[in-house]
Amino acid sequence: MSDSDFKAVHDNIHQRQSIGHLVEPAPTHEQLNVSFQAALTAPDHHRLKPTQFIVIDGENRAAFGELLAKAVADLGELDSAQVERVKHHPFRAPILVLAVTKFQDHAKVPFFEQTLSTGAAVQNFLLSMQAQGFATIWRSGAVVESTLLKKALGLAERDLISGIIYVGTAVKEIAPRTEIDSAQYVEFWKA
Numbered sequence: 001m002s003d004s005d006f007k008a009v010h011d012n013i014h015q016r017q018s019i020g021h022l023v024e025p026a027p028t029h030e031q032l033n034v035s036f037q038a039a040l041t042a043p044d045h046h047r048l049k050p051t052q053f054i055v056i057d058g059e060n061r062a063a064f065g066e067l068l069a070k071a072v073a074d075l076g077e078l079d080s081a082q083v084e085r086v087k088h089h090p091f092r093a094p095i096l097v098l099a100v101t102k103f104q105d106h107a108k109v110p111f112f113e114q115t116l117s118t119g120a121a122v123q124n125f126l127l128s129m130q131a132q133g134f135a136t137i138w139r140s141g142a143v144v145e146s147t148l149l150k151k152a153l154g155l156a157e158r159d160l161i162s163g164i165i166y167v168g169t170a171v172k173e174i175a176p177r178t179e180i181d182s183a184q185y186v187e188f189w190k191a
């Protein structure tokens with residue numbers, strides 16, 4: 001890899017930031033597919049491929065908003081005004097991608113490894129989307145554990161919705177990320 005390619009790859013990682021309000025243009029199906037390919041190269045013990053994606057776009061966001069509202073109402077943690085606001089959540093971006101871990105029974109691959117593999121897949125997806133000029137935010141909330149939501153999406157009770165990734169274009173320029181003092185988080189262990 002050339003120095004300039006290396007810098008571009010590292011800048012893409014270092015400068016990734018979550019953006020809460022996203023607008024059109026949205027990625028095309030081809031652009032999404034490029035990022036799904038990147039996602040599906042994530043480390044994955046025994047290549048079980050536990051990660052699945054569900055895309056919600058366009059008009060489908062309204063029905064998904066209704067479903068989210070039903071799911072949060074069912075959880076009983078929000079008042080009716082808050083439940084009503086949830087219906088609009090999918091409109092915070094032109095495309096939503098649910099990252100789901102469909103746990104598989106395997107003697108050598110515990111569920112936590114499969115969850116982490118989905119996390120790695122999501123990060124690959126975020127970085128690939130950003131490299132194509134789009135912005136994202138990875139969200140979750142109590143609703144991802146809703147049995148009602150899982151059933152409506154055709155998921156099994158034990159499947160894990162690891163996140164709802166909002167994808168689109170940032171409305172304004174993003175300030176560069178400030179340098180992180182990695183020494184605070186890294187220890188060189190000595191024998």
Ligand SMILES: Cc1cc2nc3c(=O)[nH]c(=O)nc-3n(C[C@H](O)[C@H](O)[C@H](O)COP(=O)(O)O)c2cc1C
Pocket residue numbers: 016017018019137138139140141162163
């Ligand atoms: C599994 C997971 C779930 C998250 N859920 C939410 C969420 O529901 N709402 C939210 O505002 N941020 C959520 N975040 C955090 C944001 O995605 C984001 O990482 C955080 O705001 C830090 O910003 P940055 O990505 O620009 O560093 C979640 C992150 C992870 C890894």
